[in-house]
Amino acid sequence: MRMTLNDSDVFEISTQIKDQELVKQRRRQIVDTAVKLFIKHGYHQTSTRLLTREIGISTGTLYEYISTKVDVLYLVCRAIYTDVQESLENVRSSSEDAKGVLKEIVREYFYVCDRLSDHILLLYQVTHFLPKRFQKKILDAELEITQLFLDTIEQLKAEGKLDLDGQTINFIGHTISVLGHTWAFRRWYFTKYFTIEQYIEKQTEFILGFLAEENIKPVEEI
Amino acid sequence: MRMTLNDSDVFEISTQIKDQELVKQRRRQIVDTAVKLFIKHGYHQTSTRLLTREIGISTGTLYEYISTKVDVLYLVCRAIYTDVQESLENVRSSSEDAKGVLKEIVREYFYVCDRLSDHILLLYQVTHFLPKRFQKKILDAELEITQLFLDTIEQLKAEGKLDLDGQTINFIGHTISVLGHTWAFRRWYFTKYFTIEQYIEKQTEFILGFLAEENIKPVEEI
Amino acid sequence: MRMTLNDSDVFEISTQIKDQELVKQRRRQIVDTAVKLFIKHGYHQTSTRLLTREIGISTGTLYEYISTKVDVLYLVCRAIYTDVQESLENVRSSSEDAKGVLKEIVREYFYVCDRLSDHILLLYQVTHFLPKRFQKKILDAELEITQLFLDTIEQLKAEGKLDLDGQTINFIGHTISVLGHTWAFRRWYFTKYFTIEQYIEKQTEFILGFLAEENIKPVEEI
Amino acid sequence: MRMTLNDSDVFEISTQIKDQELVKQRRRQIVDTAVKLFIKHGYHQTSTRLLTREIGISTGTLYEYISTKVDVLYLVCRAIYTDVQESLENVRSSSEDAKGVLKEIVREYFYVCDRLSDHILLLYQVTHFLPKRFQKKILDAELEITQLFLDTIEQLKAEGKLDLDGQTINFIGHTISVLGHTWAFRRWYFTKYFTIEQYIEKQTEFILGFLAEENIKPVEEI
DNA sequence: TATGAATGAGCCTTCATTCAT
DNA sequence: CATGAATGAAGGCTCATTCAT
Numbered sequence: 007m008r009m010t011l012n013d014s015d016v017f018e019i020s021t022q023i024k025d026q027e028l029v030k031q032r033r034r035q036i037v038d039t040a041v042k043l044f045i046k047h048g049y050h051q052t053s054t055r056l057l058t059r060e061i062g063i064s065t066g067t068l069y070e071y072i073s074t075k076v077d078v079l080y081l082v083c084r085a086i087y088t089d090v091q092e093s094l095e096n097v098r099s100s101s102e103d104a105k106g107v108l109k110e111i112v113r114e115y116f117y118v119c120d121r122l123s124d125h126i127l128l129l130y131q132v133t134h135f136l137p138k139r140f141q142k143k144i145l146d147a148e149l150e151i152t153q154l155f156l157d158t159i160e161q162l163k164a165e166g167k168l169d170l171d172g173q174t175i176n177f178i179g180h181t182i183s184v185l186g187h188t189w190a191f192r193r194w195y196f197t198k199y200f201t202i203e204q205y206i207e208k209q210t211e212f213i214l215g216f217l218a219e220e221n222i223k224p225v226e227e228i
Numbered sequence: 229m230r231m232t233l234n235d236s237d238v239f240e241i242s243t244q245i246k247d248q249e250l251v252k253q254r255r256r257q258i259v260d261t262a263v264k265l266f267i268k269h270g271y272h273q274t275s276t277r278l279l280t281r282e283i284g285i286s287t288g289t290l291y292e293y294i295s296t297k298v299d300v301l302y303l304v305c306r307a308i309y310t311d312v313q314e315s316l317e318n319v320r321s322s323s324e325d326a327k328g329v330l331k332e333i334v335r336e337y338f339y340v341c342d343r344l345s346d347h348i349l350l351l352y353q354v355t356h357f358l359p360k361r362f363q364k365k366i367l368d369a370e371l372e373i374t375q376l377f378l379d380t381i382e383q384l385k386a387e388g389k390l391d392l393d394g395q396t397i398n399f400i401g402h403t404i405s406v407l408g409h410t411w412a413f414r415r416w417y418f419t420k421y422f423t424i425e426q427y428i429e430k431q432t433e434f435i436l437g438f439l440a441e442e443n444i445k446p447v448e449e450i
Numbered sequence: 451m452r453m454t455l456n457d458s459d460v461f462e463i464s465t466q467i468k469d470q471e472l473v474k475q476r477r478r479q480i481v482d483t484a485v486k487l488f489i490k491h492g493y494h495q496t497s498t499r500l501l502t503r504e505i506g507i508s509t510g511t512l513y514e515y516i517s518t519k520v521d522v523l524y525l526v527c528r529a530i531y532t533d534v535q536e537s538l539e540n541v542r543s544s545s546e547d548a549k550g551v552l553k554e555i556v557r558e559y560f561y562v563c564d565r566l567s568d569h570i571l572l573l574y575q576v577t578h579f580l581p582k583r584f585q586k587k588i589l590d591a592e593l594e595i596t597q598l599f600l601d602t603i604e605q606l607k608a609e610g611k612l613d614l615d616g617q618t619i620n621f622i623g624h625t626i627s628v629l630g631h632t633w634a635f636r637r638w639y640f641t642k643y644f645t646i647e648q649y650i651e652k653q654t655e656f657i658l659g660f661l662a663e664e665n666i667k668p669v670e671e672i
Numbered sequence: 673m674r675m676t677l678n679d680s681d682v683f684e685i686s687t688q689i690k691d692q693e694l695v696k697q698r699r700r701q702i703v704d705t706a707v708k709l710f711i712k713h714g715y716h717q718t719s720t721r722l723l724t725r726e727i728g729i730s731t732g733t734l735y736e737y738i739s740t741k742v743d744v745l746y747l748v749c750r751a752i753y754t755d756v757q758e759s760l761e762n763v764r765s766s767s768e769d770a771k772g773v774l775k776e777i778v779r780e781y782f783y784v785c786d787r788l789s790d791h792i793l794l795l796y797q798v799t800h801f802l803p804k805r806f807q808k809k810i811l812d813a814e815l816e817i818t819q820l821f822l823d824t825i826e827q828l829k830a831e832g833k834l835d836l837d838g839q840t841i842n843f844i845g846h847t848i849s850v851l852g853h854t855w856a857f858r859r860w861y862f863t864k865y866f867t868i869e870q871y872i873e874k875q876t877e878f879i880l881g882f883l884a885e886e887n888i889k890p891v892e893e894i
Numbered sequence: 895t896a897t898g899a900a901t902g903a904g905c906c907t908t909c910a911t912t913c914a915t
Numbered sequence: 916c917a918t919g920a921a922t923g924a925a926g927g928c929t930c931a932t933t934c935a936t
Contacts, residue, residue, distance in 0.1 A: 053929080053930060180410070181407070183414075184410040216438070246919070247919085247920085250920080276905080277904090285922095288909080292921075498909070498911080499910090509910090513910090514917075575797050578793075620862075625878070628854040629847070635850055648839075688899090690898070690899090721926080731928075731929090741927065
């Protein structure tokens with residue numbers, strides 16, 4: 007799978023190489039292979055030797071584009087979030103009805119979580135290996151995703167279709183986030199009873215039901 | 229924190245020591261220290277040297293009670309699940325009203341998830357380091373917990389207070405499980421807006437609301 | 451196989467135990483098991499734990515009867531030589547004809563080498579693990595066996611039936627010794643073409659032929 | 673002593689290093705030092721640390737050229753046999769008379785056994801530490817040497833100068849092999865009475881005497 | 895830029911031996 | 916006499932990282 011690298015990554019990890027285009031290309035190679043291997047063997051079990059062999063570059067070359075093995079891990083984690091974010095960005099404008107937007111964005115999010123199940127599990131396994139500085143960046147990315155849900159709900163509220171306090175909005179936003187991951191966590195079980203579409207259906211009911219219940223008055227409108 | 233070891237562990241991991249009581253006591257020492265260190269540094273970053281030094285035993289002694297470092301990891305994971313299970317076992321009989329039981333068990337579960345937040349995160353990080361044989365055991369423990377929720381909901385159904393299909397019951401059971409973990413995942417965020425009690429309140433509304441909505445007729449009864 | 455321990459061993463290896471009969475009995479247990487295990491796994495691969503477990507005694511008990519693992523090795527090596535020697539001692543007097551004695555003793559020696567093939571290979575593998583002091587003892591035992599051949603040949607000479615110089619007698623004595631071991635070394639090959647009896651036949655021809663050739667005059671007498 | 677490595681070794685033991693010439697050179701260093709240390713201290717008593725220190729390389733470097741400590745042992749054993757074989761190969765064509773060839777080859781063989789006395793003793797001590805796969809290779813090498821003697825004797829037979837059955841030819845071939853080792857086994861004793869030349873003389877008589885005796889008719893020709 | 899040989903700290907584990915009971 | 920839990924030095928091996936070419 008080809009991961010996306012956004013430009014900011016290029017500046018966060020230092021390199022000796024001048025040619026920025028080359029840096030991007032090489033790092034994409036590195037990340038694509040690393041994602042595959044980290045998912046398969048785990049971060050610690052993937053030696054730099056295995057990584058470089060699989061990429062088809064020499065040890066020296068690897069270290070021209072990163073300066074530490076955790077840099078690779080950061081690049082990987084970052085790329086996963088970027089993938090999720092990019093998928094969601096396209097969605098936002100496609101509907102005009104706020105409720106529709108929420109449904110669509112949730113739907114798309116759950117689809118991404120399905121497509122990137124292994125990647126999400128990886129994130130839960132490895133994020134804590136990152137140095138604090140990187141962990142923070144990753145957290146920010148996670149928050150940005152949650153923020154999409156929050157923004158959408160806020161908009162519903164602004165449109166007068168919902169009347170939830172900020173606390174509850176935050177609650178629901180984060181819960182949606184993790185409910186996406188839940189499919190990844192329980193894939194082995196859920197797939198026995200649900201298709202991803204059915205799961206999305208159920209979870210959407212779940213979430214919208216809550217919004218409706220919480221928000222007594224405008225319940226019919228939803 | 230003093231972890232609980234159930235007897236079955238004594239038989240799953242072989243030991244050279246004959247005195248079973250001693251085995252239990254030593255393994256508790258090992259697990260208690262290991263939990264602490266694994267949470268703090270991670271599994272791979274915790275060397276057996278550090279572990280034994282912290283426990284206050286020699287390397288040789290450690291290996292009298294286990295035969296591989298992953299044995300310690302298994303013992304740790306197992307102990308965490310045992311702790312969760314024990315907390316929940318007490319709850320089950322304390323209420324007669326099925327809905328009340330569900331609320332209570334969910335409440336207790338969420339409390340445990342709060343108390344064992346770090347432990348739950350640890351589980352997500354390390355379970356995949358275990359050999360398949362142990363992973364299966366751990367999965368079983370996870371399923372047993374989910375089963376508690378399923379059983380309670382089934383009982384509600386048996387009492388005619390709910391009318392959900394098996395698919396949905398499974399869905400809700402697993403979702404509750406992960407919703408408990410969600411507090412651990414988002415602690416850093418949630419604690420800014422919620423106490424654990426408030427979180428429990430919200431999630432209970434969320435869950436019960438869904439049950440009510442799904443189950444059109446007997447909605448009033450709930 | 452029950453190995454023989456001669457009394458001198460009791461004094462060469464010190465022990466805290468007073469009851470000499472017990473010492474002998476225990477050491478026989480130890481040696482019998484050790485021989486078996488050393489042959490099967492080698493000396494270094496046989497841990498004291500495996501040894502004691504197999505004997506059915508505790509670690510502590512083992513160390514009451516020896517003071518170092520090499521003591522066991524010495525006991526084992528010594529016992530093997532004692533076995534060979536005892537087998538040969540019976541033979542010596544059974545014939546009156548010197549040539550017949552030589553043939554008989556060689557025959558018996560080759561039989562022992564067959565019976566103790568694995569033990570002889572073991573000797574070649576482990577003797578050098580012994581401390582110098584013990585190595586010397588073992589060498590002496592080896593020499594004692596060779597001496598039996600030398601003595602017999604010397605007697606043939608004394609009887610005027612052979613006329614060999616001391617150098618040659620020594621040569622032939624040592625050669626006979628190793629020719630016995632040769633069966634152990636090449637068992638895997640020889641057994642495809644020979645029974646042990648046929649091998650003995652051939653080697654006896656070989657040896658006697660040499661004696662005859664060397665010793666021109668009395669050739670007919672032999 | 674500089675041991676010879678034949679090319680086939682390069683392929684039997686895997687390495688991370690790409691430069692084949694370097695592999696050969698380094699492995700020669702490793703083997704030369706290992707032979708010395710294994711003879712002096714034994715295989716198990718020679719730690720990889722001691723080995724690398726003595727070679728003058730780091731632990732890591734050692735493991736770039738082999739993948740297990742037994743690989744070193746195999747390389748050592750193999751090199752010893754290669755040395756013996758190379759010495760014998762030069763001899764074969766140097767004489768036209770079959771009997772002369774046999775004498776020469778035996779002579780050369782005994783010389784090699786003298787030169788490599790310690791190495792031969794080492795072989796008897798350590799071969800059984802090798803994994804089965806390697807043991808087989810080593811056995812093959814041993815057989816190839818024995819085969820040289822067999823071939824030569826067969827040729828004598830083909831030339832009508834001897835009339836021995838295959839069983840006997842095999843017997844004599846293997847016996848010659850071990851008779852070479854015998855000098856190594858009994859060096860400590862033989863050197864008191866013989867020079868290596870005298871030993872060769874005696875053993876040659878011994879062997880040729882047997883051939884003559886066995887092979888009644890053409891006895892005069894030999 | 896790219897290569898790949900070299901490094902060595904550090905890891906997990908074993909095992910002969912001791913000693914309190 | 917016998918037991919067996921405890922010890923800790925030492926061993927084989929890995930792997931992220933460096934640097935000369």
